[in-house]
Amino acid sequence: xxxxxxxxxxxxxxxxxxxxxxxxxxxxxxxxxxxxxxxxxxxxxxxxxxxxxxxxxxxxxxxxxxxxxxxxxxxxxxxxxxxxxxxxxxxxxxxxxxxxxxxxxxxxxxxxxx
Amino acid sequence: xxxxxxxxxxxxxxxxxxxxxxxxxxxxxxxxxxxxxxxxxxxxxxxxxxxxxxxxxxxxxxxxxxxxxxxxxxxxxxxxxxxxxxxxxxxxxxxxxxxxxxxxxxxxxxxxx
Numbered sequence: 001x002x003x004x005x006x007x008x009x010x011x012x013x014x015x016x017x018x019x020x021x022x023x024x025x026x027x028x029x030x031x032x033x034x035x036x037x038x039x040x041x042x043x044x045x046x047x048x049x050x051x052x053x054x055x056x057x058x059x060x061x062x063x064x065x066x067x068x069x070x071x072x073x074x075x076x077x078x079x080x081x082x083x084x085x086x087x088x089x090x091x092x093x094x095x096x097x098x099x100x101x102x103x104x105x106x107x108x109x110x111x112x113x114x
Numbered sequence: 115x116x117x118x119x120x121x122x123x124x125x126x127x128x129x130x131x132x133x134x135x136x137x138x139x140x141x142x143x144x145x146x147x148x149x150x151x152x153x154x155x156x157x158x159x160x161x162x163x164x165x166x167x168x169x170x171x172x173x174x175x176x177x178x179x180x181x182x183x184x185x186x187x188x189x190x191x192x193x194x195x196x197x198x199x200x201x202x203x204x205x206x207x208x209x210x211x212x213x214x215x216x217x218x219x220x221x222x223x224x225x226x227x
Contacts, residue, residue: 004156009154036218041123041220042220043117043118043205043207043217043218043219043220043221044157044205044207044218045218046215046216046217049215090156090157092157099212099213100145100147100162100164100170100209100212100213100216101159101162101170101173102157102159102216103156103159104149104156104157104158105156106154106155106156107156
């Protein structure tokens with residue numbers, strides 16, 4: 001069965017600093033992995049997804065994530081935080097062939113300090 | 115509109131009342147999903163519709179929860195005899211097909227007093 005763990009329910013970074021949001025997954029089959037962002041009072045927006053092609057995935061707004069099978073991780077990074085990055089971020093995993101039953105982590109709320 | 119819309123945006127109800135939540139998917143999207151997001155928790159899958167196939171109801175937490183979808187259009191999630199533990203944000207998503215990116219609506223925040 002698939003599961004997702006996001007370490008740190010709240011992360012604070014200074015504007016211009018590196019953003020690192022951690023996600024570890026458990027899957028009995030090669031997974032599809034996703035990062036979604038949720039701004040206040042809005043729906044989730046897909047940032048990026050891994051579907052067994054390149055292990056380093058680039059997404060929107062300068063974010064990227066690296067799939068590391070040996071570490072069962074899919075951490076989200078951005079070299080330089082911007083105030084507009086403040087939001088909640090969710091990691092999700094799905095089963096083989098992109099099954100629709102996404103399993104979401106509990107989310108990480110990112111705060112960017114001026 | 116261009117995105118998934120949900121109504122109402124907020125709903126406050128009394129314990130024991132029935133509520134209906136509505137989702138308008140993106141036009142042309144054959145797949146529709148309902149999720150529940152409790153405070154401090156990740157999204158929980160509730161139900162999935164794909165075209166005219168039988169829906170996957172495996173995520174519905176109890177028989178007080180039901181959902182309908184007419185064709186490939188609007189869906190309604192109904193919660194009967196609401197309980198305080200039903201308080202959550204209910205999110206709807208749609209996609210072109212089963213294995214395509216899910217686009218989410220803004221959610222309905224349900225508060226059961």
